[in-house]
Amino acid sequence: MPVVLETVGLEKHFGGIAAVAGVSLKIEKGARHALIGPNGAGKTTVINLLTGVLRPSAGRILLEGQDITALEACKRVQRGLARTFQINQLFLDLTPLETIGLAIAERLGAGAHWWRLIGTNPQVVEEIVEILARFHLTDVMYERTGNLPYGKQRLLEIALAIACRPHVLLLDEPAAGVPEDERHEILATVAALPGDVTVLLIEHDMDIVFSFADRISVLVNGALFVDGAPEEVARDPRVKAVYLGESLDA
Amino acid sequence: MLTILFDGIAYGMLLFVLACGLSVTLGLMNFVNLAHGSFAMAGGYITLVLVNRAGLPFFAGLPIAFVATALIGALFERTLYVHVYSRSHLDQVLFTIGLVFMSVAAVDYVMGSQQVFIQIPSVLQGRFEIFGVGVGRYRLLIIVICGLLTVALQLILSSTRFGSRLRASVDDPRVARGLGINVNAVFSLTFAVGSGLAGLGGALGAEILGLDPTFPLKYMVYFLIVVTVGGTSSITGPFAASLLIGIADVAGKYYVPKFGAFVIYTIMIIVLILRPQGLFARAAGK
């Protein structure tokens, strides 16, 4: 399988602290790749670097073979790299309908149209309705996002990334804060993604990770610790000692 | 030429004393206080009343201006400003512009709208020459006082317990809170001292900057320029920015009088376009 997303010696320093210290990672096309590691390991920072929210202190990022290290965040989305946030980043004053419409219009290049009225593009409306239905948001689509229950907001967080129709999707703890009985709804939507979409998942729940991933990278103190197939990672004594041990204690 | 440099330095140091309080409060609470100049004006008028009307000596007026303005600052901080810390920048701007307008009109009402001068002792008047450089006595005094203040501030910040708390709070208020530092108390004290310094600067600067009810409006821009150009992460930034602005302004008005205040606005815009976080901000950050 070809590599779609690659980092070479990626580093990020905050003041004196190296949050990401020389990460070289390869993600294959269509992979279900999990990135795990204790809190503060630098997982979110890696996502922020990949998506252009932060600029790396050193290293390079390649998307489908092309260097995107200096590319603006919005340009990376246009090239097919989308993400969700660990902490919801939504447009609280807009409705789910408007929110999803924004992403779709933007993807179709209609986002900057200033003369056309909203809702007059049938292609956009059809796709909005389809995505909202897929994420069980149809019944709340006219409500203000800020007034939705957390579970619905979490679904919208993910739906919004999907609406960008990414080739590579980065999910930062998508089930975080969602009660046990609502998790399956979110995980089902992730599992139902088309096979050619590459997914990088950050997740703490080991059951989810091992049932979902076909490859696992373990990040500790900003550096890649172990990188391999799930069985290898599960067997690795160092992972047991450092990561799994810690999560059992916690 | 050197005289201009000298005048510019005096002007810059004055600006620093006037503006440093603003820089610290902005860095500490991310609070935009456009009314900082009103405190400076208060200091100026308090000294005016004490010296010109009550006949107090000039050098006694200065410390009183500092203390009185600091008290006023503390009072305002506790009663009014506390309500707007958590508000948006727009609210802070509206609120403090409102205070500026009120202070301008109130001072106009009480003291009249004409420009006033504080009587300074005759020893401080006139100039003398050292190696051909014309040195104004009063400006020399400003440099000495402001220089001493700057050194004192730097010492307080770098080597007292309060200083280290203040630095920690500016660095990251959340972390500082986590470490058990009472950031609000640190802020109140800093606000009071910053206002006091502005008051002192207003008293000292009345001779050079002129004093009339529109003072806060006229000089608000200068203070903000110092802060934005200097950045808010240390006091060395604003200090260097003050000197730069002071010298550029004096030189600009002398050499290209037609363009007047143009020079510093242009400097500011160029700096902000090139370095939006300020000329002397730490290289790190986002």
Add this chain to the structure above:
Amino acid sequence: MASALVAEVARRLARRARWRPFEYAFWLAALASVFLLPGRHLILTEIAWLALFALSLDLILGYAGIISLGHAAFFGLGSYVAALLAKHGRGSDLTRLMVTLGVALIMREIANQIPDITGGADGLQGVVVAPILGVFHFDIFGHVSYAYCLIVLFVLFLLARRVVYSPFGLSLRAVKGNALRASSIGISVNARLVAIYTFAAFYAGVAGALLAQTTAFASLDVFSFERSADLLLVLIIGGTGYLYGGLIGAVIFKLMQDWIANLTPQYWQFWIGLVLVLIVLVGRDRVGLWTGGVRALAERLTRRLAPGAAPVPVPPGEGH
């Protein structure tokens, strides 16, 4: 089933841009004032251009969330510098504030330095204004200028309304709400901000030109910080982000100014300041609610007068 839903959603979306009874009432009242209040046309003219100014500010403050302290001087140059800054990204609120203010001050200096053209600090008097379309001469009672200002205001308002209900307008609200997420769904935040800055600058420019044309007088006062602050107040009184805020605010502000100026001509600034402080202490939301209440009332009244009009829900997320 799905296609029915699609049609329903499209219909509801289209309805957002429909004219509400309140809006008809507002513009009918404006039209009526042309004929019914001939003695007040001078102040109404001032209200009209102030409203246009405030509308311009609302476009960038209410829809893009940028605080501008140099708005009075937004005659082109400002937008480009601000644009340049936005392009380099990373500017904080304060940085933007300072750049807008700095640009205003520079414009003022420039105007001050070329007295041959601008009349320097004395302003420019005796501007000879050509009659509109060569036919309508400006008269001293302001009849023609009021009609003229109102027409310009109405046309530009229609344009702004169209833009606000477009995908571009929606993306501005997204940028205002959460710039990080906006860029994470592919919206080029800087390009949008530059665009709306330029658009708003055009409005401010037209307002400035209107002022010069109708009063045959232009002064450096329009560049001043106080003017920009007044403008903020106008918008805050009326509420931001629903386009009518600047218009309603301009009416209230001018009437208030007239009234206070009669009471205490010299210290009128004090009361303006007090209003600002109180508005913030009370909370802008609540002040906005107040105008929202007036709007709701007007809406109910007009609906009773026009029973045929279907009740249209205020789109969520709109308002103060």
